Amino acid sequence: MEYFNFSFKVLVLGDGGVGKTSLSRRFATGKFSEDYISTIGVNLFSKTITVNGKKVKLLLWDPGGQEKFKNLLPKYYEGGSCGLVVYDVTKPLTLKKCSWWINEVIRHCGKIPLILVGNKIDLGRQVSTEEGRAVANSLNLHFIETSAKNQTNVEKAFSLLGEMVLKT
Numbered sequence: 001m002e003y004f005n006f007s008f009k010v011l012v013l014g015d016g017g018v019g020k021t022s023l024s025r026r027f028a029t030g031k032f033s034e035d036y037i038s039t040i041g042v043n044l045f046s047k048t049i050t051v052n053g054k055k056v057k058l059l060l061w062d063p064g065g066q067e068k069f070k071n072l073l074p075k076y077y078e079g080g081s082c083g084l085v086v087y088d089v090t091k092p093l094t095l096k097k098c099s100w101w102i103n104e105v106i107r108h109c110g111k112i113p114l115i116l117v118g119n120k121i122d123l124g125r126q127v128s129t130e131e132g133r134a135v136a137n138s139l140n141l142h143f144i145e146t147s148a149k150n151q152t153n154v155e156k157a158f159s160l161l162g163e164m165v166l167k168t
Ligand code: G3D
Pocket: 014, 015, 016, 017, 018, 019, 020, 021, 022, 023, 033, 034, 035, 036, 119, 120, 121, 122, 123, 146, 147, 148, 149, 150
């Protein structure tokens, strides 16, 4: 049987194509594939990490394509402990949409720990780090930039989330 001290439901949100499935899969398995098939329903990924000596199981809820139709089922949000709101640094519009996603989380879950994640930093960016950070500051969120492809900061994003949620 798997041993852990805490288990948390992690919401992985953001517009379609920003890299939610890639980040989740990268974190959970360390693999990256260029050709994911978008699925209906929710993809679940899980990984247990150690935070301050505690075993913390993160159960990632990746909307698996549903986000393209915007209104996710209330079940998706139910019991959400924390979340990542992801945008694509090559697509400024996906950053603008983050405030909408954050409002959705607050509406369903109240104030839970969230990190704003700028993904695809291995590509030519259209959103600077400063712009991303400014949005995060204005929404009172932590901020990190990642590449699911190169594995940059992927572990770091989830361990930061683990630390944040353990504090609550
Ligand atoms: P989503 O789950 O948010 O909809 P996906 O996004 O994880 O399905 O990713 C959408 C596309 O972006 C995929 O390419 C995926 O390979 C690519 N991608 C995700 N993260 C990164 C990254 O960090 N860097 C680069 N270069 N690409 C990334 P396809 O071609 O399959 O649509």
